[in-house]
Amino acid sequence: MRALRSDLPDMVADVLARVREKRPRVHSITNAVAQVFTANVLLAFGAIPSMTISVDEIGSFVERADALLVNLGTFDAERRAATDIAIKQAVGKSTPWVLDPVLIDRSPPRADYARAIAKRGPAVVRLNAAEFEALARLPSDDGSVIRYAGERELTVALTGAADLVTDGQHQRRIGNGHEWMTLVTAMGCAESAMVAACLAVEKNSVLAASSALLALGVAGELAAERARGPGTFAAEILDALHGLDKAALVSRARVS
Amino acid sequence: MRALRSDLPDMVADVLARVREKRPRVHSITNAVAQVFTANVLLAFGAIPSMTISVDEIGSFVERADALLVNLGTFDAERRAATDIAIKQAVGKSTPWVLDPVLIDRSPPRADYARAIAKRGPAVVRLNAAEFEALARLPSDDGSVIRYAGERELTVALTGAADLVTDGQHQRRIGNGHEWMTLVTAMGCAESAMVAACLAVEKNSVLAASSALLALGVAGELAAERARGPGTFAAEILDALHGLDKAALVSRARVS
Amino acid sequence: MRALRSDLPDMVADVLARVREKRPRVHSITNAVAQVFTANVLLAFGAIPSMTISVDEIGSFVERADALLVNLGTFDAERRAATDIAIKQAVGKSTPWVLDPVLIDRSPPRADYARAIAKRGPAVVRLNAAEFEALARLPSDDGSVIRYAGERELTVALTGAADLVTDGQHQRRIGNGHEWMTLVTAMGCAESAMVAACLAVEKNSVLAASSALLALGVAGELAAERARGPGTFAAEILDALHGLDKAALVSRARVS
Known part of the structure; x- marks a missing residue:
């Protein structure tokens, strides 16, 4: 997956600089x-x-926010009511929002709900293969994911051992990361929040989502070199994200 | 409490291998x-x-789970309703479940509730001495704990400076651990979840509970050697659990 | 802000010793x-x-507590009901309580609620400049803060790059801390809880609040010397708090 002359790491470094600014x-x-x-x-x-x-x-909070994340990992009536208000507010103000349909493959009512709000204009849906299959009622092969994104006019960021980001027309693949990322609870949820942060400074949804995924994947690799297991890794990945620079992105990116 | 020829560390290493498998x-x-x-x-x-x-x-979630933990540390109507559904599901499917009656000594309504659900067939109740006294309305001396476990046909895992695990007939005592474990919030709650994980692979409740307690106690000792205080300790104990092996269990166990 | 002969570090060391005792x-x-x-x-x-x-x-919990913290960072009906009971209990028993009106500058209904409960006798209100302006409907210059505290007969602990603690008559200023404290979520909330802990052992509200702010600020500086970024810093500040001693307070305090 290494693409020596990919333009992506430089573009991601620029997105990160804008987030920090x-x-x-x-x-x-x-x-x-x-x-x-x-x-x-x-x-x-x-x-x-x-x-x-x-x-x-x-x-009041969403009205002045720069981006919105809707994560379905807790599914109760209060959050659904808040989510409805928040999406209305975001759509009305053209504030970009990200849907993370956590574990919908385990819960049919949560999957139904995810399908309903996926029609309300998220810029990006970030999920894993099992969640994609439950959301789209399609297999999670590349062709199905690309077709789904194109038909629904949204960007899918499908994460796993290798990540695929697509809006149906453009594809990015990112191979960075470390296995300990699966041993820290909420790593994927936090990644989705990073996608939302990038959307606040970059309108191209494929680039915004790719930026979040590449940044976290490279930070994970840097963190693993300092950590001894998943506990210290969870602290080190925050340090690595905070200190992440263009040199690390360029030298470590495994993208196409 | 050191028992040089105890069979427990080897048996615990086997339970851990099954959890990881x-x-x-x-x-x-x-x-x-x-x-x-x-x-x-x-x-x-x-x-x-x-x-x-x-x-x-x-x-839906409990139906396909391998074990269930019911921790009473938050006591609100929504959780009580969810708990009722979950216990019904677990009992119906013969899925083992663990009760952790957190802080019931501080709250009479919580203690009443704990006494009611303790009758619904938990495989293990994990608690400290004050919580045992509130649950059983008995002193927490060894004889009372052993008698309570036998009469109620459940396993009690009483944790403290030294731990006692008993089903009324068999007793295990575990002396491992470190004082910093009391300075990390939710350490006991997490230990109860580990008991549930062990029950998913080991039907002998005394062995399952002892496995969780010994594993966490030894991990705590290993973590304390690397940490400088309770903050770094909380990260290090996760690393130590992740890397825990039979050699550490055998060489460090203080059990009988 | 260094005041070479300040009596404050010694007094704070004494408050800390009483908390630990x-x-x-x-x-x-x-x-x-x-x-x-x-x-x-x-x-x-x-x-x-x-x-x-x-x-x-x-x-039941507040009745036997030594101090109470009321933090408004989650604003829902259940917490407002619990807060009402808790404040009644605390006031009735003369248990000191601290108000932390988190982010009231972002939410008008939360600000209204904060103004209402600020009249119910908190010993200390801990907040930042924007929150003070929303609470008091005054600018956050020193004179306004001092006047507000005096008129309301409470102690204000206004935190920021430099902290001001005042009851309208006595002022303490504390300049310790580290920028990474702003990159760990809930740092200010935890600081307010430390104020409550100090009030449980020290009736002078200005000294109690100053003790918490100085202790956390010095711990933050010690932690930053060991950490590489905000992730490891969050663990290190707990270690530093746990090991904090009079020598560090005296040598590092930047107070007046």
Whole structure:
């Protein structure tokens, strides 16, 4: 997957510089298990988290946010009501939003809900293969993913051992990362929040999503070199994200 | 408490190998403060966490889980409703479940609730001395604990400076651990989740509970040698759990 | 801001010694993002956290607590009901309580609520400049803050690049800390919980609040010397708090 002359690492370094310059606020409706790590990842990445799900005030928070994350990892009536308000607000203001349909393959009611809100204009849907299959009712081969993205006019960021980002017309593949990323709870949820942060500074959804995935994958590799296991790794990946520079992106990217 | 020729460390190493091989999914109804650390402990230990408490979907999650944890550290109506569904599902499918009656000594309504659900067939109840006294309305001396376990036909894992695991007939005592374990919030809650993971691969409840307690105690000692205080210790204990091997269990176990 | 002969570091060392001796229990009504870090900060500092927000049992918990924290970072009906019970209990028992009106500058309904409960006798209000302006409807210059504290008969702990603690008559200024403290979510929330722990052993609210702010600021500086970024810093600051001694307070304090 190494593409020696890929233009992507330079473009990602530029997106990161804009995140650190603008410090976008990402309003994150996310599950209870993911809130702390997501907030710390956003802070390390250069963005600002806000997290309320109160129906009394989420409108005020999303109105002035730069991007919105909707993560379905906690599925209760209060969050669904808050999500409805938040998506209306985001769509009305043309604020980009990201859908992360966590574990919908395990819960039919959650999958139904994900399919309904996927029609409300997310810029990016980030998920794994099992979640894609539950969302799209299609296999997760490249052709199906590309076709789904094109027909729905959204960008799919399908993460796994290798990641595929596609809007149906353009494809990016990213092979960076480390196996310990699967042993830290909420790593994928935090990655989705990073996608939202990138969308706040970059309108090209494929580039924005690719930026988040490449940055986290390279940070994971750097962190693994300093950590001794998944516990110290969770701290080190925050340090690595905070210190990530163009040289590391260029030298380590495995992209096409 | 050192028992040079104890058979326990070898048996525990075998239980750990089975956890890592099977990767059981432990559905954990746990308190808001414990969710993240519990999830990361399960992942480091080789198991898979799931954590939803939504009444709309907890049935789907528990139906296919390999074990269930019911932790009472957050006590609200929604969790009680979810707990009721989850226990019904677990009992119906003969899925082993663990009760952790957190802080019931501080709250009479929580203690009443714990006494009611303790009658619904948990394989193991893990608690400290004050919680045992509130649950059993007995003193926490060895004789009372052993008698309670025998009469109720469940295994009690009483943790403290030294741990006692008993089903009323068989007793195991485990003396491993480190004082910093008391300075990391949710350490006991995570330990209960590890008991559930072990029950998914080992039907002998005394062995399953002892495996979790010995593994975490030894990991705590290894972590303390690398850490400088309770903050780095919380990361190091995850690394130590992830890398834990038979040699460390055998050489460090203080058991009888 | 260095005041070579300040009496404050010695007095703070004495407050810390009393916290570690008494181990006060701080009942913390705090937001979902802050609960874990707050609990771990309290444990590292020598105090005991409890965190339930269930209306069925918060009365029991606050009745025997040594101090109460009311943090508004999550704003939902259940927490408002629990908060009402908790404040009544605390006021009735003369248990000191701290108000942390998190992000009220972003949400008008939350600001209204903060103004209402600020009248119910908090010993200390800890906040940043934007939150002060929303609470007091005044600018956040020193004169306004001092006047507000005096008129309301409470202590304001205004944190920022430099901190001001005032009851309207006495002022303390604390210049310790590190920029990475702004990159760890819930750092300010945890600081407010430390204020509550100090109030449990020290009736002088200005000294109690100054003790928490100086201790955390010095711990932050010590942690930054060991950490490589905000992830390892979050662990190191817990270690530093746990090991904090008078020598470090005296040699590093930048106070007046």
